[in-house]
Amino acid sequence: MNKENQFKFDWVILPLLAAVTVIVLWAMVSSIQGVSLPSPLKTWEASKLYILEPFAKRGELDQGILRFTWYSLVLVVKGYALALIVGTPLGFLLGVSKLFTKSLDPLIQVLRPVSPLAWLPLGLILFQKSEPAAIFTIAICAMWPTVLNTAMGVRAIPQDYLNVARVLKLSRSRTLFKILIPAALPYMFTGFRLSLGIAWLVIVAAEMLTGAPGVGGFLWQEYNSLIYEHIILCILTIGIIGFVLDRLMSLVEQRFKTA
């Protein structure tokens, strides 16, 4: 098999085969009596309108799937931006100061595993409204990979680079911008990518709890209205968008890796 064919086989035929298998299995399970899982065909029939008119707005809770996605993304960007704005400097502090690491590390280890479902009610109490509560939840859940990776990146800076700064007597801010940040950048971007993945997970959960318009909110509402086909539509959309976001971030990450 030549190279091009091998590529086609590995990247087109195999994944396609796997997808078909899954759809067949899905069809089989849905055909079993007493299971209310909609079949692939029924799912397509019911979702067609949402996919073919992705930006339509027929009513508050009846909109094209990409329009819902857009609402979710806007919220994610806000929460994610907050996570980076708070997380990156915090990571730097932890990276440069042993004192900070010692005092904050236990706290971070305790806060990190807390689920978004636990933070959201606190956000609602603090902010009274669902949007800031969702942003708060995204920020506090998505922040940790950025914090930890940035700190790791700063700690991993070779002593040689710091020696260059010492010999030249670079000022603190020049050391930061000319040496620390560029040297830690590859690690920081790994953190940014992981954070974005978490932010996307959190938004869906947050919308489900608050009923805000978006893919997560739509999913929950359709569950309550017993339109199960749309649940599957939402799951696929969430997965695909998450995948696309991750790909985009890793493209950016690769760019900085080679630096």
Add this chain to the structure above:
Amino acid sequence: MAFIEIEGAGKSYGGNVVLRDINLTIERGEFVAIVGYSGAGKTTLISMLAGLVTPDTGTVKMNGLEITDPGPDRSIVFQNYSLLPWMTVYENIHLAVDQVFPNWPAERKKQETEKYISMVKLTPARDKKPGELSGGMRQRVSVARALAIDPQVLLLDEPLSALDALTRATLQDEIERIWSENKKTVVLITNDADEGILLADRIIPLSAGPGATLGPSIAIDLPRPRDRKTINHDPRYKAVRNHVLDYLLTSGARQKTVINRKLILPDIEPEDLSMRVPGWHFGRRPVRRKEIKSESVEVPS
């Protein structure tokens, strides 16, 4: 008062004595080479001069003032070049120029940066990143950066040891040319006595560690420019070389210990079937008398 003075300096890392009782004076404009074994503490010694390492005992002074911090008056070419990989050749050197001469107009900084790039013949590689350069080219960038800040002393930590012999020879010539043109004080660390003798006014051996110390300072009164092809026939060259190597070898020998090791040598004699080797043996057991051989070997500890 000597330009640089090290008196009774010593350094240990967590109980391991690396350097002890280092005494060294260097005059302004001198080219001094220090030659020693790998791992003896050469980098530690030059880092003391740079101010990156403070001695546990003794003092290191320049112009009569104790060296406590690193600074651009003593620029160092690090053993592994230490170029910033995210900056181009130009940016690496410009950063140094910009930092040390903040009051110069931008145009002058640019000219100065370019002057040093062309001094090490890297103008064509001006906008390349260190990752795209060969070892010898990186080395030259590192030297250019060190010179561009117009230091009083140039500290070279094994600048050429990672290079092949040909590139090494070219860069040795370049270092000598740069030194004779700029009249800087140069301290060259090397693991190659010939390199030290070819370039320096004086060569000082550093004994083998742990607890390394400097040996006698040996003047090299060979006329310059020195030609590496003819120089090693000069009796003065041979005398200096023998002196250095004798010191290094005896200082190393002092540290040697004797261990016994058992070797099993292959043999073509028929096996001695009557032989019984006492005890348990895993794997192949010796079955000929002369296969069991004991010998003593000297290894440096």
